[in-house]
Amino acid sequence: MAVWALGLNHNTAPLDLRGRFAFALDQIAPALAGLRQSHARHPEAAILSTCNRTEVYCASDNPQIDHTLGWLARSGDVPADALREHTYVLQDGQAARHAFRVASGLDSMVLGEPQILGQMKSAVRAAEDAGALGTTLNQLFQRSFAVAKEVRSSTEIGAHSISMAAAAVRLAGQLFEDLGRIKVLFVGAGEMIELAATHFAARNPQSIAIANRTLERGEKLASRFGGEVMRLADLPERLAEFDAVVSCTASTLPIIGLGAVERALKKRRHRPMFMVDLAVPRDIEPEVRQLADVYVYTVDDLAQVVQTGHANRQAAVAQAEAIIDAGVQSFMHWMGQRDPAGGVVSLIRQLNAQADEWRALEVARARKRLARGEDVEAVLDALSRGLTQKMLHGAMAELHAGDAGHRAHMSEAVARLFLRSNRTSRE
Numbered sequence: 001m002a003v004w005a006l007g008l009n010h011n012t013a014p015l016d017l018r019g020r021f022a023f024a025l026d027q028i029a030p031a032l033a034g035l036r037q038s039h040a041r042h043p044e045a046a047i048l049s050t051c052n053r054t055e056v057y058c059a060s061d062n063p064q065i066d067h068t069l070g071w072l073a074r075s076g077d078v079p080a081d082a083l084r085e086h087t088y089v090l091q092d093g094q095a096a097r098h099a100f101r102v103a104s105g106l107d108s109m110v111l112g113e114p115q116i117l118g119q120m121k122s123a124v125r126a127a128e129d130a131g132a133l134g135t136t137l138n139q140l141f142q143r144s145f146a147v148a149k150e151v152r153s154s155t156e157i158g159a160h161s162i163s164m165a166a167a168a169v170r171l172a173g174q175l176f177e178d179l180g181r182i183k184v185l186f187v188g189a190g191e192m193i194e195l196a197a198t199h200f201a202a203r204n205p206q207s208i209a210i211a212n213r214t215l216e217r218g219e220k221l222a223s224r225f226g227g228e229v230m231r232l233a234d235l236p237e238r239l240a241e242f243d244a245v246v247s248c249t250a251s252t253l254p255i256i257g258l259g260a261v262e263r264a265l266k267k268r269r270h271r272p273m274f275m276v277d278l279a280v281p282r283d284i285e286p287e288v289r290q291l292a293d294v295y296v297y298t299v300d301d302l303a304q305v306v307q308t309g310h311a312n313r314q315a316a317v318a319q320a321e322a323i324i325d326a327g328v329q330s331f332m333h334w335m336g337q338r339d340p341a342g343g344v345v346s347l348i349r350q351l352n353a354q355a356d357e358w359r360a361l362e363v364a365r366a367r368k369r370l371a372r373g374e375d376v377e378a379v380l381d382a383l384s385r386g387l388t389q390k391m392l393h394g395a396m397a398e399l400h401a402g403d404a405g406h407r408a409h410m411s412e413a414v415a416r417l418f419l420r421s422n423r424t425s426r427e
Contacts, residue, residue, distance in 0.1 A: 005089070007088055008054060045059075056072060106151075155316040171276075172200075179204075184208050192278050197225055209222070211231070247279060271293070273293065
């Protein structure tokens with residue numbers, strides 16, 4: 001059985017590209033059906049889609065990575081070759097390690113943030129409800145949750161974590177002298193808006209309003225903060241009333257347009273407006289940020305702010321990685337027991353996956369250098385050197401580690417694996 005993960009996130013793809021591959025929760029089931037039907041072997045599958053990432057996890061007798069990439073590219077109407085430059089592919093042990101790191105908050109824009117675990121659990125429930133989750137992926141995700149729980153309870157990875165919502169409040173405080181005198185509008189009523197409203201409410205703004213498509217859900221959230229609720233359709237006419245706007249909906253198209261903001265600024269006589277777009281795809285048209293007197297921040301703009309306290313948590317990262325290492329070994333042992341060929345097939349897959357990852361990194365680096373106009377021969381030389389250094393690094397490190405007996409044993413193994421011409425001549 002092979003396991004693979006294909007994804008793009010805040011480190012590999014810009015916001016607008018990520019937006020093309022965002023799946024709302026009610027889109028997951030039909031997407032999974034299409035994904036599985038596009039593969040000859042109908043693999044187990046799950047889709048994790050958040051504002052910072054979209055990842056497809058699959059399991060089947062044989063990896064079908066190109067099919068998965070092709071399906072994802074079609075779903076976002078992007079050429080597969082163009083998408084390939086912004087994605088990562090992980091197999092077997094590396095896929096498990098990635099899933100464990102994601103669940104534990106180690107791969108998040110906000111190191112140690114807890115929301116991703118709940119989002120992953122929702123993705124797993126959606127896959128299960130769609131009949132796409134089999135024994136292998138179920139085992140992978142259940143172990144992810146167990147590892148994440150141990151990381152949370154045994155380390156301080158989440159200590160001093162600054163959320164997107166807290167970062168938004170901090171930025172608003174830099175624009176307005178007194179947050180107690182501003183009027184705040186929240187667009188949407190989901191988990192992210194609830195978190196943002198909680199942080200802003202703690203600063204006692206002059207008023208809070210919730211705009212949502214369904215009044216019932218909006219009223220429920222507004223009542224928590226003593227705010228009012230309004231229909232989303234009324235937003236353009238009332239936008240000028242608010243000093244700060246925080247939006248996060250599941251809309252596939254922007255709901256706050258350039259024209260509406262221009263009219264609002266005119267009514268406000270160009271008093272500044274603070275706007276935060278936490279949605280992927282965007283809720284606020286990108287052109288709005290070109291207007292004077294409007295300060296627009298997206299999830300990517302908040303990256304630098306949320307990294308505050310990052311260094312303080314690095315010691316906990318090492319502890320978390322050790323827990324994850326143990327989890328990966330346990331999962332691969334379980335996979336090996338189910339594999340009739342034992343652990344050899346799994347090891348071969350891991351070696352191939354590692355080699356593919358190294359190759360992709362060096363090719364991407366070479367393409368960037370070529371795009372800058374660097375000499376082709378120099379780029380090719382650097383590419384080959386990069387690959388050989390990566391392949392030899394582990395062997396060289398082992399040759400310098402341990403006692404004399406260990407080094408002698410490793411010398412024989414390394415010579416047998418790498419010095420084939422010498423071995424042939426001796427035989």
